[in-house]
Amino acid sequence: MPDLAEFGNSLDGELFSPDSPGYEAIRRPVNLAYREVRPRLVVACRSVCDVVGAMTYATAIGDRIVPRGGGHCFAGRSSTDGIVLDLSGLDAICVAADRVATIGAGVRLGQVYAALHASGRTLPAGCGPTVGITGLTLGGGIGLLGRKHGLTCDRLVGAQVVLPDGSVVNCDRDHEPDLFWALRGAGGGQFGVVTSLRFDTVPEPMTTRIEAHWPDIALEELVSAWQAWAPDAPDELTVNLTIESEPGVPVQATLFGAATAEEGSTRELLQEFIDRAGVTSSIELRTGLPYHRLKSTFAGPRDEPGRALRIRSEFFSHSMAHCTLASLLTQLGEPRSIGRRQLGFTAMGGAYNRVTENATAFAHRSERFLLEHIADGADPWVDRSWATAHADGSGRVYPNFPDPALDDWAAAYHAGNYPRLAAVKNAYDPHRFFDFPQAI
Numbered sequence: 001m002p003d004l005a006e007f008g009n010s011l012d013g014e015l016f017s018p019d020s021p022g023y024e025a026i027r028r029p030v031n032l033a034y035r036e037v038r039p040r041l042v043v044a045c046r047s048v049c050d051v052v053g054a055m056t057y058a059t060a061i062g063d064r065i066v067p068r069g070g071g072h073c074f075a076g077r078s079s080t081d082g083i084v085l086d087l088s089g090l091d092a093i094c095v096a097a098d099r100v101a102t103i104g105a106g107v108r109l110g111q112v113y114a115a116l117h118a119s120g121r122t123l124p125a126g127c128g129p130t131v132g133i134t135g136l137t138l139g140g141g142i143g144l145l146g147r148k149h150g151l152t153c154d155r156l157v158g159a160q161v162v163l164p165d166g167s168v169v170n171c172d173r174d175h176e177p178d179l180f181w182a183l184r185g186a187g188g189g190q191f192g193v194v195t196s197l198r199f200d201t202v203p204e205p206m207t208t209r210i211e212a213h214w215p216d217i218a219l220e221e222l223v224s225a226w227q228a229w230a231p232d233a234p235d236e237l238t239v240n241l242t243i244e245s246e247p248g249v250p251v252q253a254t255l256f257g258a259a260t261a262e263e264g265s266t267r268e269l270l271q272e273f274i275d276r277a278g279v280t281s282s283i284e285l286r287t288g289l290p291y292h293r294l295k296s297t298f299a300g301p302r303d304e305p306g307r308a309l310r311i312r313s314e315f316f317s318h319s320m321a322h323c324t325l326a327s328l329l330t331q332l333g334e335p336r337s338i339g340r341r342q343l344g345f346t347a348m349g350g351a352y353n354r355v356t357e358n359a360t361a362f363a364h365r366s367e368r369f370l371l372e373h374i375a376d377g378a379d380p381w382v383d384r385s386w387a388t389a390h391a392d393g394s395g396r397v398y399p400n401f402p403d404p405a406l407d408d409w410a411a412a413y414h415a416g417n418y419p420r421l422a423a424v425k426n427a428y429d430p431h432r433f434f435d436f437p438q439a440i
């Protein structure tokens with residue numbers, strides 16, 4: 001049995017056990033629902049050697065190990081009573097002359113946008129500033145530039161990975177191509193521990209911020225118009241929609257998004273939507289914002305510290321039928337005493353769908369929009385609302401929004417890519433060193 005003190009002394013980073021000062025702070029994931037899971041050890045890694053050492057130690061003592069980046073996983077997969085590998089110390093970001101950015105596995109999105117901005121570059125990626133770049137990329141990565149530049153994982157050109165046997169591999173299109181394929185969209189924690197990612201960055205655009213709040217609006221007309229319009233809008237425009245109900249407050253619709261088009265054509269395009277939806281009040285535009293500034297001005301429905309949320313979601317490859325939509329909106333507004341409920345509609349289409357289904361592990365390339373049902377953990381509305389919408393859904397679910405309640409999760413997350421993913425799992429992690437409910 002290897003000696004714990006010896007293992008601790010070998011680290012560039014730090015080892016935390018339940019009696020160490022600082023353990024309580026470092027052990028907790030961001031997601032409140034998993035705050036009470038107490039790991040036996042937390043290894044705060046500062047180097048690739050630390051990751052290798054921790055995996056070797058875990059193998060020797062036969063304990064479970066899970067990597068943690070931003071700690072946001074909705075299904076608690078970066079929490080364990082075994083060993084948590086905290087990667088936040090792997091936080092280097094550098095942009096080379098060829099505009100390829102090498103990003104440490106523990107970096108959060110806010111740090112990515114700020115560092116790339118200094119080089120006039122950016123990535124199409126998500127909104128939450130504390131979300132980890134690695135967790136986001138491994139499951140896909142949907143964001144406000146995605147309809148123009150694709151998923152975050154579509155910009156990935158290479159990754160360094162520590163495999164379960166402790167070996168370190170660099171994968172890209174020409175080296176370990178199956179592993180590289182699988183890392184682009186299968187979801188985190190499946191094959192090995194990623195220590196750094198290499199991305200082909202894009203020029204940071206100037207953007208127009210789009211926002212409107214409409215209480216007391218004809219919701220069915222609004223959502224119908226959005227479904228028919230937002231997924232087909234030009235790539236330069238991404239407009240998402242949230243419908244929200246709270247006890248004692250009228251149901252409210254919020255439209256938010258970003259445009260990289262000229263202000264005049266942005267206004268024209270939005271006018272098309274306003275006319276279709278029959279909306280009378282205006283949409284607020286703020287022009288001339290570099291993309292990283294625009295990102296920092298949005299707090300999405302999932303960005304609520306202190307609230308234990310439950311989220312279920314599904315993709316839609318066609319608009320919902322009127323009767324489905326009517327039932328969904330009725331259920332959202334049903335009276336109750338506590339809790340906010342949100343339906344979040346995210347526009348897909350554009351560059352997301354110009355990649356074939358089997359080109360990367362992310363299989364959902366013909367979808368028009370993603371619908372999330374978000375509420376407090378105890379609100380049974382989430383399941384009712386999801387079941388209502390599911391009648392018209394495509395049966396596919398975003399791997400970064402894992403849903404423990406799914407029946408056929410393999411088909412929902414991975415569709416036709418599942419057999420190849422299972423073969424990659426078998427080749428790189430034959431003894432299931434990385435395992436969790438719904439793991440490949």
Ligand SMILES: Cc1cc2nc3c(=O)[nH]c(=O)nc-3n(C[C@H](O)[C@H](O)[C@H](O)COP(=O)(O)OP(=O)(O)OC[C@H]3O[C@@H](n4cnc5c(N)ncnc54)[C@H](O)[C@@H]3O)c2cc1C
Pocket residue numbers: 066067068069070071072073074077078087105125126127128130131132133134135136138139140141142143187188189190192193194195300302303304400401
């Ligand atoms: C507030 C908020 C906003 C969000 N906004 C968006 C958005 O705009 N767009 C979008 O697409 N998604 C969004 N998401 C979903 C997000 O993409 C996922 O929750 C993602 O898995 C979070 O990654 P993480 O590193 O923060 O979480 P973690 O819990 O640390 O990791 C998630 C999974 O990846 C694994 N993992 C982490 N690091 C590594 C590694 N180095 N190697 C191998 N596996 C690893 C973990 O073990 C776990 O299974 C949001 C989530 C939240 C909570």
